[in-house]
Amino acid sequence: MLSTRDTVRLLIVDDEPDFAETAAAFLEREDDRLRVETVSKAEDALERLEATTFDCIVSDYDMPGRDGIEFLEAVREEYPDLPLILFTGKGSEEVASDAISAGVTDYLQKNGGTDQYTLLANRVQNAVEARQSVTEAKRRRHRLEQILKTVPSCVVQLDRDGRFVFANQRAVDVLGLSQSAVKDRTYNDPEWGIRDLDGNPIPDAELPFRQVFETGAPLYDARHKIRWPNGAEKVLSVNGAPLFDDDGAVESVVCTLTDMTGQRERKRDLQETQRRLQLALEGSETGIWEWDCETNEVVWNDTLEQLMGFEPGEFDGTLSAVLDLIHPEDRPEFREQIERAVETDSIYDGEFRFIDCDGDVQWGSVRGQPVEYDGSALMVGVHHDITERKERERELEVMQRRLEAILENTTAPMFMKDDEGRYIFVNHGYREMIGLADEEIVGRTDYELFPEAMADTVWANDRAVLQTGQPLEVEERIIVDGEPRQYLSTKVPIYDTGERSDPDNPVAVFGVASNITDIRNQEQELQRERDRLAEFASVVSHDLRSPLSVAQGRLKLARKTGDESHLAGIETALDRMERIIDDVLLLARQGRDIQETELVSLRSAVTDAWEMVSQDTEDGTLVFAATDERDVMITADRPRLLQLLENLLRNSVEHGSTSRPAEVDDSTEHGSAEPPSQERTDVDHGATSSQTKPEDTADGEGVTISIGILEDGFYVADDGPGVSGAERGALFEAGYSTDDDGTGFGLAIVDRIAEAHGWTVGVTDSADGGARFEITGVEFA
Structure with a gap:
């Protein structure tokens, strides 16, 4: 059936535009899944079909150019499965016969009422659903064929007459024949030489194919022998299932074949392996338990009794006694999980606290699996003491919480990003630095938080750490609220500690940022002051030298000659020196903030x-x-x-x-x-x-x-x-x-x-x- 959310694209072809538009409006109101387009000629409709996809066509019969039958024939040539409903005012047995011959999906005559649109909408829905059903059936059949070809199991299919119509490559290998040779045989061909495991002939009614075909019920693990072309005998385990046609009759039978020839040898090997495993378990610290789901009787091995502080044979072997040993807080979950495992026939796996005979709490890892043995429903499993591991985990958890608290409350901004640049952790200092909440940062990248140029620089530094696996200390300029800030960032690689971790490839970058904006500003200011001092020293040494030299020269002349006119030159030089000194001092003062x-x-x-x-x-x-x-x-x-x-x-x-x-x-x-x-x-x-x-x-x-x-x-x-x-x-x-x-x-x-x-x-x-x-x-x- 069509989903309420499915959209159905419908093309109406009618040479009366008003009628087509009216029909489109009624149809879309009748069924809100319909999206209707209209054209007035068959040629226009064929062009629309080339340009886009439609789920159904509704066409008039009597139209200029190609009539409805000719249009139908053109559609069937290119789109054989596309539903086409002939909706015409000209009805006759001849037109209906021609339409059916041309492959029309449905035939409907126009009338004067609006009920015709309800009927038309229903016919469109039926046609589309029918096409979808056929398409889905083909898809399922194709998928089944692909699965049957590719599954590692041996799969064959037999028709009503018991002939092989399909055999995948694995089946060919198991049966020892080529594809063509297999398809030339029937299920009971004498060449198979079918016998039971004791070598006796099997009646036809008891052969796997015949049983499935006659009863219509699946068959499991029917075993018999067949003879290969080279004379060797093979033991097959046959599972069969019926495939039904639309009328509910068995159409064919699909069987899976398993070569069981070496099963007895493998069974003996398995028994030997189990014996050795039992010896290994008894020599280890693995507790083994067995619970009879019907009688509630529980059996422990000596190792499990010792783990729980019991003397051998001292444990009261009932499920109630086991529940009494479970920590009261874990008891409901223990009971719920073990009952669910029994109901669903699934593996039971849990970690719980136990109270041993001395009243001490210990942790146990319990794993079990339902089995059926000699008509009884059992659950068997193992028990491992994981108390030390849990204590280490608890210590690590406490340490982790302490570390997280330290990181969160450290004033220095700290962060961690994954190998794709997404933030996975930021502390309070980092959130304050950029003025955003945790949920606005975690999961995003620097490109979503900062200007692109700045993000490029930061990402390049992160990539350097990830690619080299080496720590990096680098200055980064960050712009927050339009204000540039300078940070000294120390970035180190983080590696995954899991079992499948790659020790050579970091998975994250952890960083600590220190705000050095004031330091850099002070350094720049100190550099400016040094430059000014150097400038002053240069100016003073250069500009004072000339008037000082003049004054010294004039003084010597005045002393030698006694001519006081030289004193005026000395005074002028001193005045110039005084102006230079005043200006230098003024320049120094004016340079301050x-x-x-x-x-x-x-x-x-x-x-x-x-x-x-x-x-x-x-x-x-x-x-x-x-x-x-x-x-x-x-x-x-x-x-x-x-x-x-x-x-x-x-x-x-x-x-x-x-x-x-x-x-x-x-x-x-x-x-x-x-x-x-x-x-x-x-x-x-x-x-x-x-x-x-x-x-x-x-x-x-x-x-x-x-x-x-x-x-x-x-x-x-x-x-x-x-x-x-x-x-x-x-x-x-x-x-x-x-x-x-x-x-x-x-x-x-x-x-x-x-x-x-x-x-x-x-x-x-x-x-x-x-x-x-x-x-x-x-x-x-």
């Missing part, structure tokens, strides 16, 4: 910085690029931000152009237009004034400096000579200066302050050809 930040008005900070710079020079004009009327607030250390701005502004003034008049610029950097309104701070008076359009300043020489806002920072640009590409690489190095009077520390200090804030400073060309310093990475309020 930022301690406290606050919201700072960028406009206010620029104005204050410009006021400090304008006290020392009159060669410059400050312009705020009017890209935004708001007062931009940034997060910064205000004193150090002022120092950064002062150095940038002073750098522009000191290195600015003297070849063009200073003027107020109303355009933004990168050539983009700015609103006409802007603020201007002049060096000569330090005041801020607003104007609506650009105007020339006085004819004096000077540089125009513009301040503007970027998407993630701000810039300081001038219209001076700019910075060449060759100079930009060394521009922020301490001690580098293109001005003979400069110390070369101004822009280095800018770089240090920006770095301390987490900002980045870069230089490019301004829109007016000068230098433009961009500070990015700034956090706006």
Whole structure:
């Protein structure tokens, strides 16, 4: 029968589309397993059959082109087993006869009511089920033939007349004939020379085939002799079973044949083996027991009595006495298992606690099997004392629990992965490290938990341990919640300890991870400090040497000549040395981490910085690029931000152009237009004034400096000579200066302050050809 979950694909072929669609709708409503497609011509139906698979076809008869019979014949050529129901309004005995001749599955006439669709749905179901039954029967028959051919037993099949219609290769070997020779004989062919074990002829009615065929019942272990072509006698054990046709009559008989010729010799060998086994058991510490399932009598050998603390013959041989020796907590399970073994005729196997005669608890492994002996149902088995093994297991279990508790509560992250990278254990430290629960980690791989690039690295390290079998200590960078962390991971191979374990191939990786992020950050910071100290030492030794040499030379001249004009040169050299020392100290301070930040008005900070710079020079004009009327607030250390701005502004003034008049610029950097309104701070008076359009300043020489806002920072640009590409690489190095009077520390200090804030400073060309310093990475309020 069709399952309620089976889907039946049905193709309706009818030249009236409306009728076909109506039929499809009724059929799918009638049976929700039906999935219906419709076409209007036989040719279209044949194309659909080539493209996909259907379980049944419903076709009209009177259609343009091929009619229903012609369509049926075309279908049968390609799909001989596909059910096809002729559902037509044109009915006649002639049409029905032609349809039956062409192999139609069913024939149904259309009528005007909706009951016809219920009837049609039933016919479709019957047709599909019938096809499935035939298909399944063929499949079973084919499977049976394959089994019969391949089973190691000797199998033959005989038809109703007792002729051999099948014999597998093993049967050919046992019967001593070829396939064709076997099939030329019947079950009672005189060539077999069939005799009973005493050499007497066997009546036909008592031969195995005849008994099975006549009674329709299986037959087991019917033994007789046959004669081989070479004259040798063979003893066969025959098991026979009937195969029935659809009417319940015996269609054929299948027999298995076993060559029992050497059984007596093997039986004698077996008896000798059993005798030796009995001697071995008596000499070992294996207890042997026997329980009569009908009388409940239990017999123990001497070894079992000794194991349980009894003197020989002291044990009361009943099942109740045995149950009294079972630990009370194990007694129900013992009784349940042994009763189940008797009911199911299966092997009984269990481990239980026993209380011996001294009241001590010991563990026993008990194994038994039901047997039938001399008409009695018995269970016989063995008993092994496993007390020591259980104690070792208990100690190992306690140790394992302690180890698991230690691993779980160790703060260091620990984990174990199988040889396919799946997590099989993580401790509390590891769960805290990545912020996930145990069920979110175990069973998954690093590719499911971390970014792919990081997972690639971790998996490569795991594979190295699995492939080499050697421990590995490696640093791994792990990203958790977007934050990179550095861990020192120690990974070791884990091997299976089972009986079939491979000592050369690890099955898992166990690892311990130590968070060394702070250590690596401290190392990087120490390296930066060492680099800075080396830089300071280099600068001091280099830049102080020149003015010190000048001062020493001038001092010698003054002493020799008495000319006091040399003192001015000494003073200048000392002043330069003092500036270098101050700048070096300032550079060292500015290189430290930022301690406290606050919201700072960028406009206010620029104005204050410009006021400090304008006290020392009159060669410059400050312009705020009017890209935004708001007062931009940034997060910064205000004193150090002022120092950064002062150095940038002073750098522009000191290195600015003297070849063009200073003027107020109303355009933004990168050539983009700015609103006409802007603020201007002049060096000569330090005041801020607003104007609506650009105007020339006085004819004096000077540089125009513009301040503007970027998407993630701000810039300081001038219209001076700019910075060449060759100079930009060394521009922020301490001690580098293109001005003979400069110390070369101004822009280095800018770089240090920006770095301390987490900002980045870069230089490019301004829109007016000068230098433009961009500070990015700034956090706006």
